[in-house]
Amino acid sequence: MNKPKKSIRRKSSGVTIDEVAALAGVSPMTVSRVINNQGKVRDATRERVMHAVRELDYTPNLAASSLAAAQHTRIALIYTNPSGAYLRELLLGVLRAASRTAVQLVVDYWDELDAEAERKAARGLCKRVDGVILPPPLCESRAAVAEFVKGGVPVVAIASGRLSDEISCVRIDDFRAGKELAEHLIQRGHARIGFIRGRTDLNASARRYDGFLAALHEAGLEVADELVQDGDYTYRAGLAAAEKLLEHGDPPTAIIASNDDMAAAAISVAHRRGLDVPRDLSVVGFDDTSAATTVWPELTTIHQPIASMADTAIDILLRSIKRRSDSARVLMDHVVPHGLVTRDSVAAPLKRK
Amino acid sequence: MNKPKKSIRRKSSGVTIDEVAALAGVSPMTVSRVINNQGKVRDATRERVMHAVRELDYTPNLAASSLAAAQHTRIALIYTNPSGAYLRELLLGVLRAASRTAVQLVVDYWDELDAEAERKAARGLCKRVDGVILPPPLCESRAAVAEFVKGGVPVVAIASGRLSDEISCVRIDDFRAGKELAEHLIQRGHARIGFIRGRTDLNASARRYDGFLAALHEAGLEVADELVQDGDYTYRAGLAAAEKLLEHGDPPTAIIASNDDMAAAAISVAHRRGLDVPRDLSVVGFDDTSAATTVWPELTTIHQPIASMADTAIDILLRSIKRRSDSARVLMDHVVPHGLVTRDSVAAPLKRK
DNA sequence: CTGAAAGCGCTAACAG
DNA sequence: CTGTTAGCGCTTTCAG
Numbered sequence: 001m002n003k004p005k006k007s008i009r010r011k012s013s014g015v016t017i018d019e020v021a022a023l024a025g026v027s028p029m030t031v032s033r034v035i036n037n038q039g040k041v042r043d044a045t046r047e048r049v050m051h052a053v054r055e056l057d058y059t060p061n062l063a064a065s066s067l068a069a070a071q072h073t074r075i076a077l078i079y080t081n082p083s084g085a086y087l088r089e090l091l092l093g094v095l096r097a098a099s100r101t102a103v104q105l106v107v108d109y110w111d112e113l114d115a116e117a118e119r120k121a122a123r124g125l126c127k128r129v130d131g132v133i134l135p136p137p138l139c140e141s142r143a144a145v146a147e148f149v150k151g152g153v154p155v156v157a158i159a160s161g162r163l164s165d166e167i168s169c170v171r172i173d174d175f176r177a178g179k180e181l182a183e184h185l186i187q188r189g190h191a192r193i194g195f196i197r198g199r200t201d202l203n204a205s206a207r208r209y210d211g212f213l214a215a216l217h218e219a220g221l222e223v224a225d226e227l228v229q230d231g232d233y234t235y236r237a238g239l240a241a242a243e244k245l246l247e248h249g250d251p252p253t254a255i256i257a258s259n260d261d262m263a264a265a266a267i268s269v270a271h272r273r274g275l276d277v278p279r280d281l282s283v284v285g286f287d288d289t290s291a292a293t294t295v296w297p298e299l300t301t302i303h304q305p306i307a308s309m310a311d312t313a314i315d316i317l318l319r320s321i322k323r324r325s326d327s328a329r330v331l332m333d334h335v336v337p338h339g340l341v342t343r344d345s346v347a348a349p350l351k352r353k
Numbered sequence: 354m355n356k357p358k359k360s361i362r363r364k365s366s367g368v369t370i371d372e373v374a375a376l377a378g379v380s381p382m383t384v385s386r387v388i389n390n391q392g393k394v395r396d397a398t399r400e401r402v403m404h405a406v407r408e409l410d411y412t413p414n415l416a417a418s419s420l421a422a423a424q425h426t427r428i429a430l431i432y433t434n435p436s437g438a439y440l441r442e443l444l445l446g447v448l449r450a451a452s453r454t455a456v457q458l459v460v461d462y463w464d465e466l467d468a469e470a471e472r473k474a475a476r477g478l479c480k481r482v483d484g485v486i487l488p489p490p491l492c493e494s495r496a497a498v499a500e501f502v503k504g505g506v507p508v509v510a511i512a513s514g515r516l517s518d519e520i521s522c523v524r525i526d527d528f529r530a531g532k533e534l535a536e537h538l539i540q541r542g543h544a545r546i547g548f549i550r551g552r553t554d555l556n557a558s559a560r561r562y563d564g565f566l567a568a569l570h571e572a573g574l575e576v577a578d579e580l581v582q583d584g585d586y587t588y589r590a591g592l593a594a595a596e597k598l599l600e601h602g603d604p605p606t607a608i609i610a611s612n613d614d615m616a617a618a619a620i621s622v623a624h625r626r627g628l629d630v631p632r633d634l635s636v637v638g639f640d641d642t643s644a645a646t647t648v649w650p651e652l653t654t655i656h657q658p659i660a661s662m663a664d665t666a667i668d669i670l671l672r673s674i675k676r677r678s679d680s681a682r683v684l685m686d687h688v689v690p691h692g693l694v695t696r697d698s699v700a701a702p703l704k705r706k
Numbered sequence: 707c708t709g710a711a712a713g714c715g716c717t718a719a720c721a722g
Numbered sequence: 723c724t725g726t727t728a729g730c731g732c733t734t735t736c737a738g
Contacts, residue, residue, distance in 0.1 A: 063419040066416040069714085095444065127410060128412055290643065395723060398723085418716050
């Protein structure tokens with residue numbers, strides 16, 4: 001039994017660093033060093049500490065470490081409705097990171113603000129947070145980004161093309177992804193491929209399209225103007241775009257949509273026109289959101305590891321914040337691997353009669 | 354200028370409670386009381402403190418308060434794939450609560466575990482968290498619940514029927530919601546209404562169905578057996594159920610699905626059969642998830658305030674945890690108001706020829 | 707490479 | 723109703 005500490009306050013249940021230290025026969029400080037693995041600790045010591053940690057099933061109290069390290073870092077995650085599709089994964093990612101690093105998360109919702117309102121909101125945030133995560137489409141807002149940069153608050157953009165060299169970025173290679181999607185279709189024999197573009201003001205959209213173009217080009221295929229439509233990433237826009245694509249006299253045998261929502265819309269349009277997917281029309285999406293699996297057939301699409309991208313974003317922010325005092329601004333452009341998820345919405349084209 | 358405190362450590366930038374206290378001319382303790390508005394504080398004093406807070410734009414350091422209050426509470430949010438639809442809102446809610454109360458969130462993912470695996474996972478969690486939030490369908494898992502109760506860890510179930518009187522619950526009134534949905538249809542003249550049930554092992558599903566039944570009964574309508582189908586909340590199941598409903602010789606003029614995914618599936622089936630929604634068939638969903646707006650027409654559905662339910666859940670947990678030492682277990686059954694969201698998927702039925 | 711002391715910002719407990 | 727005191731669990735600083 002441990003001798004009752006002279007504690008006046010109630011002692012909470014959890015096991016503390018002191019108990020670990022006691023069991024390992026070292027000072028709490030050494031335990032701390034082992035846990036954060038920083039500083040030099042002899043291997044043997046480290047081993048003993050680790051053992052004690054496991055023995056006691058010790059979990060550090062993040063509140064305490066955060067307080068002691070004066071790392072009481074507040075990070076804002078700003079979202080808007082349009083980015084809703086990512087939101088769930090994004091939140092999972094930041095939560096994971098938060099419970100690992102004890103940053104304080106501030107989740108803010110900007111509802112379709114104009115540039116002036118964004119500037120104002122950004123200015124307000126600058127005062128209460130130490131870093132900002134900007135998912136699309138906000139990461140492309142010059143107004144917001146400029147304001148944060150001016151306020152000296154590090155920003156990490158997620159899943160976007162690199163907008164400016166003043167902020168960091170975690171993203172996939174949209175160009176390659178778009179290209180792979182097209183190649184996937186071309187390999188299966190498609191030669192007339194329709195493309196529904198995303199919001200033209202977003203960098204990532206352009207890159208996806210460029211990738212598509214590159215694939216066609218490499219395969220020696222023509223890019224027919226009438227096979228490219230614009231959409232703004234909404235289901236409704238996908239409906240209209242698909243309608244235009246399919247009412248053409250010589251319709252495409254496959255459609256690439258710049259996100260899953262628009263791809264789902266394309267399937268819906270195809271069905272209403274009596275087309276079978278994928279027999280009469282192949283459709284692929286982008287993002288692998290829940291929309292990809294709440295249609296029939298389920299969508300072949302590009303998967304982005306959003307959760308771990310969010311996680312990475314927080315890491316980058318933390319580093320930037322720490323270094324901020326050291327004058328040098330830390331900027332990173334972090335590209336993570338994406339994946340092609342094949343489901344049931346692609347088949348070889350029917351032989352043309 | 355303030356006399357340089359004897360601080361050895363670097364002082365972080367943020368404004369602290371002491372500065373507020375100084376400016377307001379009171380002790381930090383009083384500021385603390387005002388902020389958490391607990392304890393009696395004279396109105397004049399409170400006013401002065403509030404003023405100072407605003408003046409300095411003070412934001413409490415949650416890490417510190419959490420540490421001091423020994424509220425270093427870890428709360429687990431466990432989710433499974435099927436509950437994915439809620440997840441986004443759920444996460445927003447818990448994040449909001451977390452940044453308000455500085456609880457440490459532990460997000461855990463249980464992938465289709467069997468009873469034994471659930472028991473084991475629960476046992477493990479008991480040791481590292483002080484409370485658990487259980488969204489559907491996990492909240493109906495007797496195995497998991499029993500294990501947490503045994504471990505003395507308070508549990509709050511979200512959005513489910515009350516399973517046991519050993520755990521707390523935050524939910525909407527599923528019975529009334531189901532009834533309102535049916536009444537909405539009946540008022541518009543529908544007399545043959547199909548119903549796609551949810552997972553029969555979930556309490557909430559049964560209540561929604563009972564509400565439907567009650568509405569029909571009150572309106573003096575028959576419940577035709579062939580107009581009730583089972584589904585498991587997936588899009589695929591909705592497809593099959595709607596197919597059965599519509600292939601009947603005397604098909605319904607409206608379909609109530611127990612969630613949005615299945616309602617979206619019903620629309621898809623209707624379209625493929627050449628039916629116009631809502632002219633030939635009205636369809637309503639349940640939950641107001643993103644699926645409700647990524648179909649055309651957009652779904653009339655029941656909205657649950659998931660985010661604030663999650664928020665409430667954390668409050669309840671916090672109270673339970675605090676009182677836990679006081680022997681008496683705190684149990685609540687908290688019912689929050691839902692709403693009927695009318696969109697474009699409902700119309701009056703066509704006159705029968 | 708390791709330890710001792712001091713204190714991060716806040717609040718529980720107990721006086722006034 | 724308000725202030726004083728001590729200490730939450732961890733880490734920084736500085737000295738072995």
